[in-house]
Amino acid sequence: MPTAPDLKTLHHPLLWRGKDLLNQSLSQHPDRVLSSGHPELDRQLQGGGWPRQGLVDLLLPHAGIGELRLLLPLLELLTQTNYVVWINPPFIPYAAALHACGVNTRNLLVVRTRNHEETLWSMERCCLSGGCAAVLAWPEERKLNIKETRRLQLAARSGQTLAIFFRPISAVERSSLAELRLALRPTENIDQLTVDIIKRKGGWPVQDIRLSLTASTQTRYDVMESLHQQLALWQKHQWQRQELSPRYPASDDTPYADVALELNPLDHDAPAVKPLGGLH
Amino acid sequence: MPPTHKSSPSTGAPHASKAHKPSTNTLSLAPSQRQVTANAAVNTQANEHNTSHWLALYFPALPLEVFRLQGPDDAQIQVVIDDKRISHINSAAENAGILPGCTLATAYSITPDLTYFDRNPEREQAHLLDLAHGLYRYSSMVSLEAPDCIVLEIQASRRLWGSADAISQHALNLCADMGHIAIARCAATPKAAIALARGQKERLFDVPLYALELLEQGFSQRNLERLSNMGVYTLGQLMQLPRAGLGKRFGQCLTQYLGRLQGELPDPRQGIRPTAHFYRQQHLLKPISNKDVLLRGPMAYLAKQLEHWLIVHQQGCSALCWHFAPFKGAATKLPVRSGQGRQRHQDLLKLSALQLENTELPAEVLSITLEMTLSQPWVGGNQDLFGSLASASAAANELVDELTARLGQDACIHLQTQAQHSPEQAWRGVQGLSPTHQNPSLEADPASTDRRSAALLRGQRPLWLFHQPQPVPEQHLQLLQGPERLTRSSAHTPNSGVTRDYRDYYIARHIQGALCWVYQTSRGQQTKAELESPRPWYLHGYFA
Numbered sequence: 001m002p003t004a005p006d007l008k009t010l011h012h013p014l015l016w017r018g019k020d021l022l023n024q025s026l027s028q029h030p031d032r033v034l035s036s037g038h039p040e041l042d043r044q045l046q047g048g049g050w051p052r053q054g055l056v057d058l059l060l061p062h063a064g065i066g067e068l069r070l071l072l073p074l075l076e077l078l079t080q081t082n083y084v085v086w087i088n089p090p091f092i093p094y095a096a097a098l099h100a101c102g103v104n105t106r107n108l109l110v111v112r113t114r115n116h117e118e119t120l121w122s123m124e125r126c127c128l129s130g131g132c133a134a135v136l137a138w139p140e141e142r143k144l145n146i147k148e149t150r151r152l153q154l155a156a157r158s159g160q161t162l163a164i165f166f167r168p169i170s171a172v173e174r175s176s177l178a179e180l181r182l183a184l185r186p187t188e189n190i191d192q193l194t195v196d197i198i199k200r201k202g203g204w205p206v207q208d209i210r211l212s213l214t215a216s217t218q219t220r221y222d223v224m225e226s227l228h229q230q231l232a233l234w235q236k237h238q239w240q241r242q243e244l245s246p247r248y249p250a251s252d253d254t255p256y257a258d259v260a261l262e263l264n265p266l267d268h269d270a271p272a273v274k275p276l277g278g279l280h
Numbered sequence: 281m282p283p284t285h286k287s288s289p290s291t292g293a294p295h296a297s298k299a300h301k302p303s304t305n306t307l308s309l310a311p312s313q314r315q316v317t318a319n320a321a322v323n324t325q326a327n328e329h330n331t332s333h334w335l336a337l338y339f340p341a342l343p344l345e346v347f348r349l350q351g352p353d354d355a356q357i358q359v360v361i362d363d364k365r366i367s368h369i370n371s372a373a374e375n376a377g378i379l380p381g382c383t384l385a386t387a388y389s390i391t392p393d394l395t396y397f398d399r400n401p402e403r404e405q406a407h408l409l410d411l412a413h414g415l416y417r418y419s420s421m422v423s424l425e426a427p428d429c430i431v432l433e434i435q436a437s438r439r440l441w442g443s444a445d446a447i448s449q450h451a452l453n454l455c456a457d458m459g460h461i462a463i464a465r466c467a468a469t470p471k472a473a474i475a476l477a478r479g480q481k482e483r484l485f486d487v488p489l490y491a492l493e494l495l496e497q498g499f500s501q502r503n504l505e506r507l508s509n510m511g512v513y514t515l516g517q518l519m520q521l522p523r524a525g526l527g528k529r530f531g532q533c534l535t536q537y538l539g540r541l542q543g544e545l546p547d548p549r550q551g552i553r554p555t556a557h558f559y560r561q562q563h564l565l566k567p568i569s570n571k572d573v574l575l576r577g578p579m580a581y582l583a584k585q586l587e588h589w590l591i592v593h594q595q596g597c598s599a600l601c602w603h604f605a606p607f608k609g610a611a612t613k614l615p616v617r618s619g620q621g622r623q624r625h626q627d628l629l630k631l632s633a634l635q636l637e638n639t640e641l642p643a644e645v646l647s648i649t650l651e652m653t654l655s656q657p658w659v660g661g662n663q664d665l666f667g668s669l670a671s672a673s674a675a676a677n678e679l680v681d682e683l684t685a686r687l688g689q690d691a692c693i694h695l696q697t698q699a700q701h702s703p704e705q706a707w708r709g710v711q712g713l714s715p716t717h718q719n720p721s722l723e724a725d726p727a728s729t730d731r732r733s734a735a736l737l738r739g740q741r742p743l744w745l746f747h748q749p750q751p752v753p754e755q756h757l758q759l760l761q762g763p764e765r766l767t768r769s770s771a772h773t774p775n776s777g778v779t780r781d782y783r784d785y786y787i788a789r790h791i792q793g794a795l796c797w798v799y800q801t802s803r804g805q806q807t808k809a810e811l812e813s814p815r816p817w818y819l820h821g822y823f824a
Contacts, residue, residue, distance in 0.1 A: 100740070
């Protein structure tokens, strides 16, 4: 009975193994990848970082779990010299916060589309134009099919643009021809994010990469144990003082809303109320 | 002053044979005649070198070509009728055996499926003028010579373009691009250039001036007959005849023509003036209902004209308007805007095509108008070989223009921060790209207040901001940091330092795992019961 060859000891110059792709370090391909800013993630990605061109799928259970903090180092790097386009973000990318994190907000472009076809068209145009380095898009998951991911992957490749799709976690089951697929999960610790690599070049899927997000924001969000109690106490004081002091005339509860509507051109075409925590 | 000739005009016949061989016949000629012949020879031989001041473009197929834009393709047999006889035919008609000069009935008897057009001199002149406006970029002196020639003064432009040949090649390319076949010839005088261009019909290249036949030179039929009766068939023969006698027999027109031909008399020409405003209309013979056909046919032609106009005026087009008119009823307008001035017709057409996709056109378009509404001085950009910042920003400009054309005016915005405390006012979306000419020193200075205040906000503001704050139950939240009280800057009450409308912002963890930015609003005048109840929480952003 023939024994199976021991793959680990099999070294032959003519035998190419997919693992070799992963072993090529960042120094060998400094032009092809962009460091993600998270060393734990860089180690797992081919070449040691985000691909400079191609389609990347990020799958999230819901918005706000840290997907932007994951990308902040990348955005900070790219926006210094290049444009980054956001297509149909679910909320307003808050310029003040992005600016505070070192992102050059002048080079951010936000594009609003009316339907799925326009989203795909804009994305393809952005990929092919060479005017922007990265495209972040939030497509309609129900209408997205595998052919379109293939088309965008090709467009991103030929236009040398990094295209990133934000899709719900349910899309794990659906196949995609993206270069790299990552599933993000929140952890019990707010400063950490768990990343599963579902698909990558030159390697098997990897589970449970824990990333610390404090590096990108340089802020720790710790639970303040006594905050609630302090708050309650302070509120009590406040009421007492209010009862003593002369009352101020009654005012509208949400005076901000009107101002916001006038000032933000994004508002009128966005739905007024979005389901809490829902991505789409 | 024309030289006087001793020989009489009646001895034209022997001269005819001599005129074809100027090098051999000089011995038998009188001295003055020798001078004339030498003149002609110099004229023709030196044309290509330093004395060719004028370039004439002759359009032999113009009467047919003016119908091509609206008409069907070239595979069909097309003829042009002038004075009840066929004057111009296309290659398909030529293959079918139709000859110019026959009647329409004869042509029909040869092949029944032919398309004929009545010759339209006004249309020809309009096309000629369009071409002349396009050619204006090669010379400041462009004049029309009815019915089928354009004359350019190229002496002044020769150093810029290199040589007369280079200019004529450019001009021919431009005419071909506009869909016209042209013959270009250079000469020392405009009349000579025209004569040379008109004479090159028989596919003989570089026929010298003296050997040109008189047939195509615009002489009247009667004069042609009389001259041929005299045995004069070529310009060379005509030039050798004594001027005074010719003037007596044929009128001063002929001697003036000959004088101008040889540069002995001045030939002032009226140049065209470029229009200050671009407005062109294209009427179609057959209505078009397909957008693709529109784009490739009349719209491309008009866009090319606009490009020529822009080049001549050194302008870039930043806004234009198409009008598509049906036979009856109001025209559909299609305004197209571009962030920066554009000159190439491909760019203009691309933007128009994107916008055309979303536009409802009349079912049958019969007339198209292109009007340029806004232009700006042209700034030529350089494409970079190594893909630098400048070329990337040019590409980004183009991208934004395309996105705006397809998705609408306010679809594409860039973000700006503003020095405001209220979260809704601290950012602003502005259409288009941010202006590139900013002060770089201010940007890079780490001590500037903008940067310092920004660094303070690091981690204190959410990356996602909601369009509208949403109520959230308190039990879903686990408060992490806060409070931070934010007020609207304009809402200060005058007599106390305390502000009336404020929000207390906290950073909190949602039970689903997201890091949120939540707030409680201030209390206004409320009842006791309301005071006792907890204030509601609103979710205003995610630290995504």
